Amino acid sequence: MRDRRNALLLAAALAGLAYALFFASPYGLRVLTVAGVYALAAFGFQILFGLGGALSMAQGAFFGLGAYVTGILGSRYGLDASVTFPLSLLAPLLVALPVGLAVLRLESHYFALATLGVAQVLHLLAVNLPDLTGGANGLPGVPAFALFGWVAPRGLPMAALVWGVAAVGGLIGWRLARGRLGRSLELVRDDPLAAGCLGLDVGRLRLTAFALSAVYAGAAGALAVHTQRVVSPEVLEFPVMVTILTIAVVGGRGRMVGAVLGALLLIHLPEWFRGLERSYLIVYGAALLLAILVAPNGLTGLLERLFPPPPRALPDAVEPPAGPRATGEILRVEDLSKSFGGVRALDGVSLSVQAGAIVGLIGPNGSGKTTLINVLSGLERPDDGAVWIGGRDRTGAPPDQIARAGLARSFQAATLPNHASVLEAVAAARLPFDRSVAEAEAHARWALDRLGAGDLALRPCHGLPAALRRRVELARALARRPSVLLLDEPAAGLTDAEKADLAAHLRRLAWEGMALLVVEHDMDFLLPLVGWVLCLDRGRTLYAGPPDGARRDAAVIAAYLGGPAVRDDSDDEDGA
Structure with missing residues (x-):
């Protein structure tokens, strides 16, 4: 069954590649590129929210911060991606670390509200610092992605670049999710008290997940600016955060493949229903509701239900090392x-x-x-x-x-x-x-x-x-x-x-x-x-x-x- 599921995913990937190479219009490639950007942002959110269970409302803010770093440095100073891209990862990380230390001790909705406050502060700064950010009008004229003299124009090259970065980010996220970090975060999500009593540093794990999510969001924001060629306060507004959250839920919490499936579906759905004019939002919402009803555990959960994995082989028993026999x-x-x-x-x-x-x-x-x-x-x-x-x-x-x-x-x-x-x-x-x-x-x-x-x-x-x-x-x-x-x-x-x-x-x-x-x-x-x-x-x-x-x-x-x-x-x- 797992082979059939993997074959289905591979066939879907090949179909998407064929669409991009032979059938997609310039606008279709642009939509596909935006889907790759959101998949990259959702990878980080899958680590923090999907595995760690922390509902952060700052993921969209980190997305916007990465976008503004690239937009400002590219449009005002003419710097290429060798400088702007690393700094777009670093800036959200430097904000996430002190914010995480301050708010990660909060539980449930208190944490969500605190991170929402961070997003609002960054949005106010973007609007009220026109000399730096361009204010409400934003900054036009952001150059194309350029690295050591190579320039990625719009269309297929930019789509290939975005999905190439998304593939690397998804592979890293997949390895983290299947490794000690992912397993530890799942335990923290399910029962933080038990996790601490088992020797897991709950605070350090949550901070690590929060920092990783910020880095992923900053990378996605940087690529989004190179795709749009303009940056404005819209990249810091709440709809960006809602989109990332919806992608994670519809795709399947904690699954990197789910982030890809969710991004492709959520970004393309409005385009499919655009011909309905004013009523397309109603149909769009109904389609999302239907997806949640049919697949309450996300699209990846639906695939696992249709193609359940075979029983895994048990590892050989190995006695763990013990310290010297205690006395007294x-x-x-x-x-x-x-x-x-x-x-x-x-x-x-x-x-x-x-x-x-x-x-x-x-x-x-x-x-x-x-x-x-x-x-x-x-x-x-x-x-x-x-x-x-x-x-x-x-x-x-x-x-x-x-x-x-x-x-x-x-x-x-x-x-x-x-x-x-x-x-x-x-x-x-x-x-x-x-x-x-x-x-x-x-x-x-x-x-x-x-x-x-x-x-x-x-x-x-x-x-x-x-x-x-x-x-x-x-x-x-x-x-x-x-x-x-x-x-x-x-x-x-x-x-x-x-x-x-x-x-x-x-x-x-x-x-x-x-x-x-x-x-x-x-x-x-x-x-x-x-x-x-x-x-x-x-x-x-x-x-x-x-x-x-x-x-x-x-x-x-x-x-x-x-x-x-x-x-x-x-x-x-x-x-x-």
């Missing part, structure tokens, strides 16, 4: 405190976990258990106290640094990307450490086999039952070969047989030297498993000691376990 104290918490407004979630909690030990963390709902796990893994910053991992102070460190220090965790609800296969989900844990996706998947296969879940490798994460999702998440944590593992209610929703199997796996990990801290409500599962229990109530330590003592402690029984205390016959004088 692995995790130490000293007087940890954390408040949310007037609520004291943690109040002077201390804890120590040795290598090879399993410590249980219990307490009623709202006692601070999950808050403690979040602080230890870097999702929350403590107000007071210290966290030591492997003998080093990690207090207040971000999640990715704590993860790389050797701490792994699970969540109450198994956080697996629904669009990915089990193998891809587990391999994501190796992306910060391995050199390639192939190496990460080989290590992921080892982790799955280790937990008896190798047969799940090619199954999609979506629809997995609770027990299998827990096992896959544990495999993802195990793949990183951590020194300490935090598990948040790992037995929730499991049958008795599944709990027994999970307990056996956890004991095996502890025997190998891993330190485990397990949050659990099921005492029948937890107490036989652990060697030490910490009970919290309202953020304070209520009990710290062996599991048998927790069953008999009056304060623990009153606050959490309920029922009468278990009588210890060994304390009776007569032994009765």
Whole structure:
């Protein structure tokens, strides 16, 4: 099926080439050239929005900035593309880096609004600096693309140049999307908290995607100016951004081929319906709506549905490298405190976990258990106290640094990307450490086999039952070969047989030297498993000691376990 899909795409490409060479009119070549320009701009947006999930409204602004750099330097100073083109890439990049550092911490619509503000500022500057930009009238007389004496005239040469640059840009984007960067961005898009806890630097990844999108947009803007031979504030207006966004959605999010298909369709549709005069916009909108209804995952998604790819071959299992076997104290918490407004979630909690030990963390709902796990893994910053991992102070460190220090965790609800296969989900844990996706998947296969879940490798994460999702998440944590593992209610929703199997796996990990801290409500599962229990109530330590003592402690029984205390016959004088 994949061969048929690739053959179809190749046939379409050859048909397009034949059209450009033998059948296209000068105006048709111009439209084809504009489609190539927008495909190039959409490649960058596919990286940022399609893979990274960040809806930036500044892509059109970076497009316009690249256009103005080329327009000003070409028309006013007569510089050729050897100077103007690199600067058209550099200028959006220099704007994107500080803007990204400022706004990429924002989420969802706040980020979109902030980047829309950037676009509006650049538009106002273009209109209100007539001495530099030509103001509302723009700058005419932009020369043709010229490089070291070679000039690309309008028509077929300019179309070939634009699509040649687009081909190079698309190939680079395709390699990035299939490599570690693309996989990492997909994880950030699906669950940024889980991505950080797996060792991915979420901020750096988003900034990289934002910078790459700006470079692509600047390149497209430069080529657009050489095509139009004039630059005006229209290149900074909102319709440019809407066109790029629509191309990405209609073509298929995150797919470079989708950017090409979407650009060809979106740029040519108005021309096909131009003969309808005033009503063509209605037909154009209806055609777009029909495309979205028929192909909700874009044109590339439609092709995959019609020609599904064959099952892929599994990589050979390769054991990931492990550090020296840990000994002694692995995790130490000293007087940890954390408040949310007037609520004291943690109040002077201390804890120590040795290598090879399993410590249980219990307490009623709202006692601070999950808050403690979040602080230890870097999702929350403590107000007071210290966290030591492997003998080093990690207090207040971000999640990715704590993860790389050797701490792994699970969540109450198994956080697996629904669009990915089990193998891809587990391999994501190796992306910060391995050199390639192939190496990460080989290590992921080892982790799955280790937990008896190798047969799940090619199954999609979506629809997995609770027990299998827990096992896959544990495999993802195990793949990183951590020194300490935090598990948040790992037995929730499991049958008795599944709990027994999970307990056996956890004991095996502890025997190998891993330190485990397990949050659990099921005492029948937890107490036989652990060697030490910490009970919290309202953020304070209520009990710290062996599991048998927790069953008999009056304060623990009153606050959490309920029922009468278990009588210890060994304390009776007569032994009765």
